[in-house]
Amino acid sequence: MEELAxxxxxxxxxxxxxxxxxxxxxxxxxxxxxxxxxxSAEQFIKAWEAGDFDEDPDRPDVxxxxxxxxxxx
Amino acid sequence: xxxxTPPEAVHNFLEPLQLALSCVSQxxxxxxxxxxxxxxxxxxxxGNRPAILGHDRRLAxxxxxxxxxxxHEGARGPWKVRTVAYNYTVEEAGGAGRECSPITGIQMNxxxxxxxxxxxxxxxGPYEMRCERHIAYGTSGxxxxxxxGDHAFRRDPPP
Numbered sequence: 341m342e343e344l345a346x347x348x349x350x351x352x353x354x355x356x357x358x359x360x361x362x363x364x365x366x367x368x369x370x371x372x373x374x375x376x377x378x379x380s381a382e383q384f385i386k387a388w389e390a391g392d393f394d395e396d397p398d399r400p401d402v403x404x405x406x407x408x409x410x411x412x413x
Numbered sequence: 414x415x416x417x418t419p420p421e422a423v424h425n426f427l428e429p430l431q432l433a434l435s436c437v438s439q440x441x442x443x444x445x446x447x448x449x450x451x452x453x454x455x456x457x458x459x460g461n462r463p464a465i466l467g468h469d470r471r472l473a474x475x476x477x478x479x480x481x482x483x484x485h486e487g488a489r490g491p492w493k494v495r496t497v498a499y500n501y502t503v504e505e506a507g508g509a510g511r512e513c514s515p516i517t518g519i520q521m522n523x524x525x526x527x528x529x530x531x532x533x534x535x536x537x538g539p540y541e542m543r544c545e546r547h548i549a550y551g552t553s554g555x556x557x558x559x560x561x562g563d564h565a566f567r568r569d570p571p572p
Contacts, residue, residue, distance in 0.1 A: 358444065358460065359444055365445045368458070372462065404475060404477065407500050408456070410455070411458070413453055
């Protein structure tokens with residue numbers, strides 16, 4: 341186990357691969373949703389589940405952020 | 414990659430993947446989902462997104478991949494990790510996040526569902542890129558089949 345700068349604990353495999361905690365996973369989704377879509381993770385999850393992106397689901401930025409959803413679950 | 418237990422299968426899957434990524438980036442894999450079968454896919458990405466590539470720092474790599482731990486009949490196993498979705502993207506570093514576009518040398522092999530496209534990228538300098546378009550989406554949480562891009566290239570030797 342190691343301590344990250346953000347104050348949460350994460351596991352390390354092989355001394356390299358990091359296993360995120362649920363809080364870190366949600367923070368990751370939030371950062372990327374803010375960066376690419378200018379919305380919070382919560383806003384993105386709501387919009388995704390409401391089908392707000394269905395008209396153009398193959399937008400690269402939407403697809404990229406959507407693929408990060410498992411990090412927040 | 415297979416293993417006698419789910420954690421062993423995950424370890425045998427992640428370790429060579431990290432080694433392969435280390436050819437082009439010093440970033441480490443960041444994963445979520447644990448080491449046992451789950452109703453939702455296990456996910457991995459790079460520690461810093463996008464990861465800056467090469468000593469000239471002109472390109473950046475984004476990686477997101479979904480995997481499942483499944484039981485597998487065969488000589489090895491009985492557990493293995495199967496990739497159900499991935500999105501590897503190379504884009505201009507520090508810019509508007511524009512993805513690189515294939516310019517010349519397109520060559521497609523294999524079925525349309527998994528085609529390999531060899532490309533040359535304008536302004537790519539010492540890099541040479543292979544691009545794989547992959548349309549294969551299972552039950553990984555997305556509601557539509559998703560075309561994703563896969564790009565691989567070599568890292569310049571350090572200066």
